Every structure is written in structure tokens, then in C-alpha cells.
Amino acid sequence: MTSTESELEQGARLTAVDTSADGGAVREIDTGTPPTRFARGWHCLGLLADFDDGKPHPVTVFGTKLVVWVADGELKILDAYCRHMGGDLSQGSIKDGNVACPFHDWRWKANGRCAGVPYAKRAPKLAKTRSWPGMIRNAQIFVYNDPEGNPPPDDVIIPELDELNSDQWTGWTWNKIVIEGSNCREIIDNVVDMAHFFYVHYSLPDYFKNVFEGETAAQYMNSHGRPDVDIMTAYGDTKLESIAAYYGPAYMLNPMVQYYGGYAIETILTNCHYPIDNNSFVLMYGVIAKIPEGLTADQADKMATKITAGIEVGFLQDVEIWKHKSRIDNPLLVEEDGPVYQLRRWYEQFYVDVADVTEEMTQRYEYEIDTTKAVENWNIEVQENIRLKAEREAANASTPETASAT
The missing domain is CATH 2.102.10.10 (Rieske [2Fe-2S] iron-sulphur domain)
Structure with a gap:
């Protein structure tokens, strides 16, 4: 499939009640129920x-x-x-x-x-x-x-990081958060969610593509930081090239290259989780970093710690959203929201018996979002925010002079 149109038409389960003032149909949220089993x-x-x-x-x-x-x-x-x-x-x-x-x-x-x-x-x-x-x-x-009690199949592989055996890379800098009142699916949805990077993480993505196949779901993203926001996150004011891929239902590896101050900083992020129960999970994340030339191992560890702190800011931004949002099984989407329903079909394979896994859940699927309109509007918003900020700073700077003149 190459278009989101069929996804929007087939995937959205619309519950409508004719209660609005203009006689139109009001869309209701289908909250569904969290799965009663845990992912294979x-x-x-x-x-x-x-x-x-x-x-x-x-x-x-x-x-x-x-x-x-x-x-x-x-x-x-x-x-x-x-x-x-x-x-x-x-x-x-x-x-x-x-x-x-x-x-x-x-x-x-x-x-x-x-x-x-x-x-x-x-x-x-x-x-x-x-x-x-x-x-x-x-x-x-x-x-x-495995709810069916089967042993792990040989072809289900967690990739091995050779970088951990190299003296040119740091070891793990590691953190974890307990997420209460939310199902694991919330974090999986982020794989296709381009727009939230702008509004939640203050990053401006200009390239965004997803590829799903077998038990792997990948996100390819190029982005840069928003100049109108001072908060430093993992996406910050750097240019970022990122490939994030889930291997199975709960383990993601994310090689990244950040270009900042003339340097290319190579890191690998792992973002993984496990369910405590059907409505809470433990989210863990860690970073290893390639040691740039001229830095000692200790300096590189400090750099990795700083990068991890930025990533934690980003995760906490997501957590704040999850704490207050509703579960929604029938999201109302636009084309730029990406292949949400395809991703959820991919994810469903881990919650059914092996015999019930369908070709639709595992077949290769690619989708690249056309970011043209989003980037155009976001740049307008950014420039307007910069203008308003400059006006506020100018007004604040003139206040003491006005007070002294009177």
C-alpha cells in the first residue's frame, strides 16, 4: 500500500450521534479495552x-x-x-x-x-x-x-551491538521510569507520529518514513531543533539523523547522528519496556556514544550522560501526555499523521496466537510522509514566535527606563 486514504477509510471505526447544533454527526471516541494477554x-x-x-x-x-x-x-x-x-x-x-x-x-x-x-x-x-x-x-x-508456552523461535533475533565490544564507544548510561495508568501501545504509536516531534519535543522533522516487515517496525527521520524554543531535549538545536527500529514488541534500537558545532556525534539509543500489568509498564532507555577524537573516555561518558539527560526530558514530555490522554481505538487522522492503523496491525501480531498471525500483520509496508505542508506551516509558526519573543524582550528592556523617567 502506498496511500493513507485506504487506512483512513477502512481503519477508523466511527461512532456518530446526531446531536450537534448544525445537525452533523458527532464523532465519539472508541476507547476499546487494553489486551488481556501480554505480548509474545x-x-x-x-x-x-x-x-x-x-x-x-x-x-x-x-x-x-x-x-x-x-x-x-x-x-x-x-x-x-x-x-x-x-x-x-x-x-x-x-x-x-x-x-x-x-x-x-x-x-x-x-x-x-x-x-x-x-x-x-x-x-x-x-x-x-x-x-x-x-x-x-x-x-x-x-x-x-509466550502465552501459548512455546520456546522462542530461532529466527526471532535481537540484534547484537558490536559497538559495546569496542574501546571507541562508551558503555550504557541507563535510566528507567514506571508509567502508571497507560498501556504499552501508547509508546508504540510514536513510531509513526511525525507531528508530535514538533509539538511535544520541539523538533522540526523534514523527512519521515516508516517501514514495517516481519517483526520489525522502523522509523527514518531527519530533523533539526526549533530556534523559537530554548528547552534542550534529545532533539535540541542540532541537526539529527535517526533510524529507530523495534525488534519485536518491546525493544527498540536507535542509531543517531547529531550534527552540532561542526561535530558529528554518533550515539545509539535503546528504548525498551516491559508490562507490569495491563495498565502500567516500566520504560527504560539508555545511550552509548562513540568517543570523538580528542576526548578521553571519562569526557565521553559525561557527554553520554548529558545526551541521556536530554533524552529523559523527551521521554518525560511523552509521559506527561500519556498521563492525561484517553486511550483511543478509532483515531481521526489526516494524511500527515502517518500509517497509524498499519502500525497497530503490525503490533497486533504479538497479541494473538501464532496460528492467527496474518500476512497483513507481517508483510512489508513502506510509507513516507510528505512533510512539505507541515514544514511550511511550522516555519511560519516558528518565525512568528521569534518575532513575538523579540517584542516581549524589547518591551521588558524598556520598562526600567520608563520607570526612571517618571
């Missing part, structure tokens, strides 16, 4: 370094609680509650690579089998708890969720 796929839980300390860690995800630990370089994930008497394994300890319950010291292996009961002659033969597939990649840890 890999979900990042955080940095490996935060879990690789010889201790069990609690993680509330997919509407349940897990215990996560690392032993002998291997990631291990189980249901958090001991199948003996319900003790919280995440409050226990690691013994011989197994997690030991703090209640009665029952030991559990990574495969979910009971490794032993210290005070008993033998462990129950059928004693088993739920084990979750895990993976270490990019100095991060991942858990795989």
Missing part, C-alpha cells in the same frame, strides 16, 4: 550489571512476579513464589547456583526442578516451578514471553 516476544529487564551480583532479584512483569539471578555467567528466571509454601524466592539467596527459598531453604534450579530440600530425605520427584527463557545480549538481560 523478548522483553528487556535491564542491564546485566544490575543483576550479576550473586543475589536473586524480584521483577514484576506480565502480571506476575519473577525471580531473576545470574550464576556462572548464565541468566536464570523462575516464578518468584516457592511451590512449597509460597515463600518469595527473590528474598532468598543463591546456593550452588540455585535459588534458595528464605522460608524453608528449598533449592530450585534454573530449569524449574527442585534441587533439594536440606531437612528432608528426598525432594518430591514431581516438584517443579515455572522456568522462563532468558537471554543476555548487549550487556542487557531479556525474558521471553
Whole structure:
């Protein structure tokens, strides 16, 4: 498909009531309901370094609680509650690579089998708890969720960042935010949302394209900062070239090049999340940066920290919108809003059984937004804002002189 028209005609479910003064139809918002299941796929839980300390860690995800630990370089994930008497394994300890319950010291292996009961002659033969597939990649840890209980397929890949093995790049600068009262889909919608970069992030995009295929959804964007806004965000007053791609439902990698002050600053952003329940999620984001010539590793780390702080400003701007907006399953769109419905169809594949994934959800789809009209109007708005700001500054500057003259 190459046009948004069919999307607007077919995708929008219009509920109308003839109640307006002019007799026209009033469009009602279809809020729908959040999905009752959690997305199939890999979900990042955080940095490996935060879990690789010889201790069990609690993680509330997919509407349940897990215990996560690392032993002998291997990631291990189980249901958090001991199948003996319900003790919280995440409050226990690691013994011989197994997690030991703090209640009665029952030991559990990574495969979910009971490794032993210290005070008993033998462990129950059928004693088993739920084990979750895990993976270490990019100095991060991942858990795989499948409501059908299938193992992760070999062709579902999280790309590996070779940059993390290079002394020319920094390590991760990392942050996380808990988002309450909002479903994960809200953040996914941003993949196609060109206009919000101008109004929410104070960036002026002049090139914007989406490509969806298989389990990948990509956004290609070139932009520059708005000269009428002083707030520094990740998009700032630099020129930015960005390729952001989701690999599965919850993990995005975003190589960026920012041109500022004659320098080209190369960074890779990761933006990932996992659901706590159907109406809240943990949003995590981190940055690695290529060390520019002439900078020490320490200076580069400080640069990455500053860039991450700017990204946090951008995420908090989104969070403020999510906190107050309504869920909307029938958005009323214009052509420049991009392929919202196509993106949601792509995203739906992670919430249905594998047998129910359709070709429409995974087939290659490309759409480039014509930014001509948007950029034209935005530049007019920017110039008007600059003019008004200059008038205010001139008026403020003249106020003391007027006061002294009287």
C-alpha cells in the first residue's frame, strides 16, 4: 500500500450521534479495552550489571512476579513464589547456583526442578516451578514471553551491538521510569507520529518514513531543533539523523547522528519496556556514544550522560501526555499523521496466537510522509514566535527606563 486514504477509510471505526447544533454527526471516541494477554516476544529487564551480583532479584512483569539471578555467567528466571509454601524466592539467596527459598531453604534450579530440600530425605520427584527463557545480549538481560508456552523461535533475533565490544564507544548510561495508568501501545504509536516531534519535543522533522516487515517496525527521520524554543531535549538545536527500529514488541534500537558545532556525534539509543500489568509498564532507555577524537573516555561518558539527560526530558514530555490522554481505538487522522492503523496491525501480531498471525500483520509496508505542508506551516509558526519573543524582550528592556523617567 502506498496511500493513507485506504487506512483512513477502512481503519477508523466511527461512532456518530446526531446531536450537534448544525445537525452533523458527532464523532465519539472508541476507547476499546487494553489486551488481556501480554505480548509474545523478548522483553528487556535491564542491564546485566544490575543483576550479576550473586543475589536473586524480584521483577514484576506480565502480571506476575519473577525471580531473576545470574550464576556462572548464565541468566536464570523462575516464578518468584516457592511451590512449597509460597515463600518469595527473590528474598532468598543463591546456593550452588540455585535459588534458595528464605522460608524453608528449598533449592530450585534454573530449569524449574527442585534441587533439594536440606531437612528432608528426598525432594518430591514431581516438584517443579515455572522456568522462563532468558537471554543476555548487549550487556542487557531479556525474558521471553509466550502465552501459548512455546520456546522462542530461532529466527526471532535481537540484534547484537558490536559497538559495546569496542574501546571507541562508551558503555550504557541507563535510566528507567514506571508509567502508571497507560498501556504499552501508547509508546508504540510514536513510531509513526511525525507531528508530535514538533509539538511535544520541539523538533522540526523534514523527512519521515516508516517501514514495517516481519517483526520489525522502523522509523527514518531527519530533523533539526526549533530556534523559537530554548528547552534542550534529545532533539535540541542540532541537526539529527535517526533510524529507530523495534525488534519485536518491546525493544527498540536507535542509531543517531547529531550534527552540532561542526561535530558529528554518533550515539545509539535503546528504548525498551516491559508490562507490569495491563495498565502500567516500566520504560527504560539508555545511550552509548562513540568517543570523538580528542576526548578521553571519562569526557565521553559525561557527554553520554548529558545526551541521556536530554533524552529523559523527551521521554518525560511523552509521559506527561500519556498521563492525561484517553486511550483511543478509532483515531481521526489526516494524511500527515502517518500509517497509524498499519502500525497497530503490525503490533497486533504479538497479541494473538501464532496460528492467527496474518500476512497483513507481517508483510512489508513502506510509507513516507510528505512533510512539505507541515514544514511550511511550522516555519511560519516558528518565525512568528521569534518575532513575538523579540517584542516581549524589547518591551521588558524598556520598562526600567520608563520607570526612571517618571
